Amino acid sequence: MSVLVYVEHADGKFKKSVYEAVSYAKAIAEQNNTNLTAISIGAVEATELSALGKYGASKVLSVNNEQLKNFVNQAYASVIAEAANAENANIVVLSNSFSGKGLGPRVAVKLKAGFVDGAIELPVVEGGKFSVKKTAFSGKAFAITEITAENKVIALNPNAFGVKESAGSEISVEDFTPADKASDFAAVVKEIIRATDKVSLPDAEIVVSAGRGLKGPENWGMVEELASLLGAATACSKPVSDADWRPHSEHVGQTGITVSPNLYIAIGISGAIQHLAGISSSKVIVVINKDPEAPFFKVADYGIVGDAFEVVPKLIEALKAHKG
Amino acid sequence: MKILVCISNVPDTTTKITFTNDNTQFNTAGVQYIVNPYDEIALSKAISLCEGGKGSVTVINVGESSTEPTVRKALAIGADDAVRVNAAPRDAYFTAFQIAEYAKSNDFDMILTGRESIDYNGAQVAAMIGEFLDIPSVSIIKKLDYDGTTATIEREIEGGKEILTVTGKFVASCAEGVAEPKIPNMRGIMSARTKPLQVVEAKEVEQLSTIQSFQTPPPRGTVKLVPTEETEKLIDLLHQEAKVI
Numbered sequence: 001m002s003v004l005v006y007v008e009h010a011d012g013k014f015k016k017s018v019y020e021a022v023s024y025a026k027a028i029a030e031q032n033n034t035n036l037t038a039i040s041i042g043a044v045e046a047t048e049l050s051a052l053g054k055y056g057a058s059k060v061l062s063v064n065n066e067q068l069k070n071f072v073n074q075a076y077a078s079v080i081a082e083a084a085n086a087e088n089a090n091i092v093v094l095s096n097s098f099s100g101k102g103l104g105p106r107v108a109v110k111l112k113a114g115f116v117d118g119a120i121e122l123p124v125v126e127g128g129k130f131s132v133k134k135t136a137f138s139g140k141a142f143a144i145t146e147i148t149a150e151n152k153v154i155a156l157n158p159n160a161f162g163v164k165e166s167a168g169s170e171i172s173v174e175d176f177t178p179a180d181k182a183s184d185f186a187a188v189v190k191e192i193i194r195a196t197d198k199v200s201l202p203d204a205e206i207v208v209s210a211g212r213g214l215k216g217p218e219n220w221g222m223v224e225e226l227a228s229l230l231g232a233a234t235a236c237s238k239p240v241s242d243a244d245w246r247p248h249s250e251h252v253g254q255t256g257i258t259v260s261p262n263l264y265i266a267i268g269i270s271g272a273i274q275h276l277a278g279i280s281s282s283k284v285i286v287v288i289n290k291d292p293e294a295p296f297f298k299v300a301d302y303g304i305v306g307d308a309f310e311v312v313p314k315l316i317e318a319l320k321a322h323k324g
Numbered sequence: 325m326k327i328l329v330c331i332s333n334v335p336d337t338t339t340k341i342t343f344t345n346d347n348t349q350f351n352t353a354g355v356q357y358i359v360n361p362y363d364e365i366a367l368s369k370a371i372s373l374c375e376g377g378k379g380s381v382t383v384i385n386v387g388e389s390s391t392e393p394t395v396r397k398a399l400a401i402g403a404d405d406a407v408r409v410n411a412a413p414r415d416a417y418f419t420a421f422q423i424a425e426y427a428k429s430n431d432f433d434m435i436l437t438g439r440e441s442i443d444y445n446g447a448q449v450a451a452m453i454g455e456f457l458d459i460p461s462v463s464i465i466k467k468l469d470y471d472g473t474t475a476t477i478e479r480e481i482e483g484g485k486e487i488l489t490v491t492g493k494f495v496a497s498c499a500e501g502v503a504e505p506k507i508p509n510m511r512g513i514m515s516a517r518t519k520p521l522q523v524v525e526a527k528e529v530e531q532l533s534t535i536q537s538f539q540t541p542p543p544r545g546t547v548k549l550v551p552t553e554e555t556e557k558l559i560d561l562l563h564q565e566a567k568v569i
Contacts, residue, residue: 015482072460073454073460073461073463074454074461097482098463098464098481098482099481101440101451101463102451102462102463102479104448105416105448105449105450105451105452106451106452106455106461108417108448109417109420109455109456110455112530112532113532114415114417114532114533115416115448115532116533117445117447118445129536131536133539136445137335137442137444137445138442139541140340140341140541141343141538141540142538142539142541143444143535143537143538144535144538144539145534145535145536146534146535147533148532148534149530149533183458186459186460186490186494187460187462187488187489187490187494188488188489188490189486189487189488190487190489191486191487192481192484192485192487193484193485193486193487194481194483194484195483196483198483199483200483202482203482206568206569230569248466248499248500248501249466249480251500254337254442255362255442256500258445262568263566263568263569273337273340274337274338280541281541284562284566284568285544286558286562287547297547298544298547299544300544300547301544301545301547301548301566302547302549302550302558302561303547303549303550304549304550304551304552304555304558305549305552306552306555307552310552311552311555314552314555314556315555315558315559318555318556318559322559
């Protein structure tokens with residue numbers, strides 16, 4: 001047996017969340033005294049592939065053909081399941097990214113595997129039981145889920161495990177040619193549009209989020225400036241995206257995106273239970289609100305009771321001074 | 325056109341989540357249940373696609389009889405008929421299997437779900453149904469246009485979006501943006517009582533995972549307040565104490 005990790009690329013490059021998934025999968029391989037194989041699908045350069053050795057992969061299977069150039073979950077799931085069988089892998093790890101969410105369940109059904117999505121810790125193997133901690137109730141709780149099936153698929157949340165380098169791993173890169181299954185390609189990717197100048201919200205390490213306290217979409221300039229200085233993603237509360245001040249893709253909360261950054265800065269957000277659910281696994285929370293009774297202060301690590309229009313420009317100045 | 329929409333019965337978003345029986349069971353005492361908000365988006369989209377006699381919308385729920393008020397709510401919003409698979413859902417694999425089994429014997433052009441349920445947040449059912457039926461699935465979609473044979477779909481990706489087309493039957497899980505949630509009107513509420521709600525028994529399938537216990541997030545310490553006039557100190561605290569910038 002072995003462990004297989006799917007390494008998802010964006011425009012031929014791996015992101016931090018992939019290195020996290022590899023580090024996590026390596027730790028699981030060590031728990032089981034076995035090796036870690038990575039599978040990459042699409043055009044990724046050999047140097048990028050062999051860099052995965054640093055995080056513990058000892059082999060990379062690379063699938064690079066025209067038909068599989070773009071992500072089609074049905075086809076990618078077939079390839080990953082085939083690779084898992086070829087490698088005799090009974091544990092498959094992937095990132096719980098947007099694509100991962102469409103892919104993991106299909107792989108799990110193909111392998112008849114128990115599936116845990118949104119894993120936030122290493123599995124615990126005890127008394128023959130294999131269990132994984134995952135987020136539940138949109139961040140209001142955690143569920144310890146036991147995978148009872150022989151095969152296991154785990155999707156790891158971003159920023160949950162961290163990137164860990166492994167010493168002295170030799171890595172081999174091999175081409176992998178999967179079986180051709182024409183019926184897997186009924187979905188056809190037409191266009192991929194990525195804003196290259198923006199930090200992506202779900203895996204951002206720092207998030208600057210603002211709410212109705214900002215009074216209108218025209219006041220987001222300072223939020224964006226603060227975010228840009230911090231290398232942060234911008235986010236918002238539900239009322240703000242409902243009012244179309246900001247796009248739905250920025251809505252953080254129970255019915256929006258759940259984030260787990262190292263630093264979450266909330267500006268002019270009162271802290272409704274639904275919003276708090278989406279940010280509860282943030283490591284450090286800063287709240288700026290003029291209402292000292294705002295519920296958000298109860299979960300904050302640092303707070304400033306003050307008007308956002310006064311505090312945020314000061315923060316921007318202080319940050320510029322700090323960065324010199 | 326026939327559309328199947330999968331409905332999950334979930335605690336209202338304002339629910340304070342607690343557990344009983346040594347943290348092994350969700351405490352349902354006093355909890356109000358609702359149609360999963362994302363499923364409402366999927367349902368609203370399905371209803372708009374079928375408006376003007378262009379088709380019919382069936383909702384399906386895997387749950388015990390206690391979920392029927394939620395199923396009736398979906399009928400009040402505008403679904404034409406409903407199916408309840410009579411079983412407590414064990415895990416996403418179980419739920420997806422039951423829905424796929426029903427879909428196999430009933431010809432649907434598309435199956436829509438919400439992006440995830442707000443209780444267990446699996447985001448698994450749509451893609452699993454796709455796999456059981458061996459048809460395409462697209463997860464977390466933001467936009468859906470359908471011309472009767474081909475769907476043009478926008479789905480979210482990190483830092484952007486992807487546009488794809490799907491020809492033939494498919495499954496999609498819907499996020500905000502796909503449709504504005506419809507609110508039931510009085511006529512809908514009245515007619516929901518008499519719309520058909522079929523109950524079918526669950527089929528046997530192996531259980532692959534099980535929840536052992538729950539935990540709630542540890543309480544956070546008290547907030548450290550920085551006076552407005554010393555705003556710059558916050559940067560020092562984040563840099564030196566919290567070490568996050």
